Amino acid sequence: xxxxxxxxxxxxxxxxxxxxxxxxxxxxxxxxxxxxxxxxxxxxxxxxxxxxxxxxxxxxxxxxxxxxxxxxxxxxxxxxxxxxxxxxxxxxxxxxxxxxxxxxxxxxxxxxxxxxxxxxxxxxxxxxxxxxxxxxxxxxxxxxxxxxxxxxxxxxxxxxxxxxxxxxxxxxxxxxx
Numbered sequence: 282x283x284x285x286x287x288x289x290x291x292x293x294x295x296x297x298x299x300x301x302x303x304x305x306x307x308x309x310x311x312x313x314x315x316x317x318x319x320x321x322x323x324x325x326x327x328x329x330x331x332x333x334x335x336x337x338x339x340x341x342x343x344x345x346x347x348x349x350x351x352x353x354x355x356x357x358x359x360x361x362x363x364x365x366x367x368x369x370x371x372x373x374x375x376x377x378x379x380x381x382x383x384x385x386x387x388x389x390x391x392x393x394x395x396x397x398x399x400x401x402x403x404x405x406x407x408x409x410x411x412x413x414x415x416x417x418x419x420x421x422x423x424x425x426x427x428x429x430x431x432x433x434x435x436x437x438x439x440x441x442x443x444x445x446x447x448x449x450x451x452x453x454x455x456x457x458x
Contacts, residue, residue, distance in 0.1 A: 306361040307370075308410045311346075311403050312354025314362045326364035331371045332356055333453040335445060337378035343394035347383050349458040350400050353407050353414075356456070373448055374407070377417030377441035381426055384416060389430040404434040417441035 303313045334356060340347035353374045360370050376384055382393060383400055390398035408414060419440045421428055428437055438444045449455055 304362055305358055307357045307367055308354040308406050311351055311406050312356070312358040314355065314358045316362070322363075324360075324363040324365060326366075327369075328365070329369045329371070330360055330365055331448075331451065331453040332360075332373070333445065333448040333455050334372065334374040335441065335455065335457045336374060336376045336380045337441075338458055339379040340383045340400075343383070343390075344396050344399065346399045346403055347380075349380060350383070350403055350407075352456075352458050353412060354403065354410075357407075357410060357412060371453070372412045373415070373453065374412065375415040375417065375438065375441045375444045376435070377420040381416065381420050381424060384414075384432050384435055385426075385430050386432050389427075398432070401432055404432050408434040415441075415444055417444070 301315045301317065303315055305311070305313060334353050336349045336353075338349050340349065353372065357367075357370060357372050361367055383390075383398075384404070385393065385398060387398050387401060390396075404414060414435045415438045416431055416435045417440050418428075418437045419442075420426070421431075421437065431437070445455065
């Protein structure tokens with residue numbers, strides 16, 4: 282009887298997991314979110330959420346969309362999938378350090394990596410969702426990156442450090458990738 286229960290539980294669990302649907306409630310195509318109907322609901326659906334995403338990690342494969350940039354879309358989609366009103370969700374992203382080469386415009390990216398920049402449509406989708414994208418001016422100078430070669434969705438700020446401290450002082454939660 283014990284074994285029958287375990288087999289039933291495994292079959293039911295696998296069926297439940299396989300039946301879940303992937304959704305993109307705010308940013309289409311990017312940042313997939315799996316519905317979890319059996320999750321405990323702790324999200325304050327009436328609250329305001331402020332999230333600062335700090336990206337410094339280089340992409341593992343320049344031919345693929347960076348998981349670190351896709352996390353921006355995923356964070357937004359997760360909150361909206363959880364019931365947060367998009368008007369009460371403020372997400373901001375700042376890029377610096379080793380992640381900067383992956384926000385180059387297509388021409389410069391192709392010269393550097395030999396392929397089109399797969400992240401560009403993602404940047405457009407993020408920007409279209411109202412999420413500001415910033416790049417650290419200090420990193421640009423330190424790494425000798427021409428600001429004119431950065432994808433147009435990004436605005437250059439004085440530094441990632443001052444951007445982070447500014448948004449943290451405004452109550453933003455700090456997430457680093």
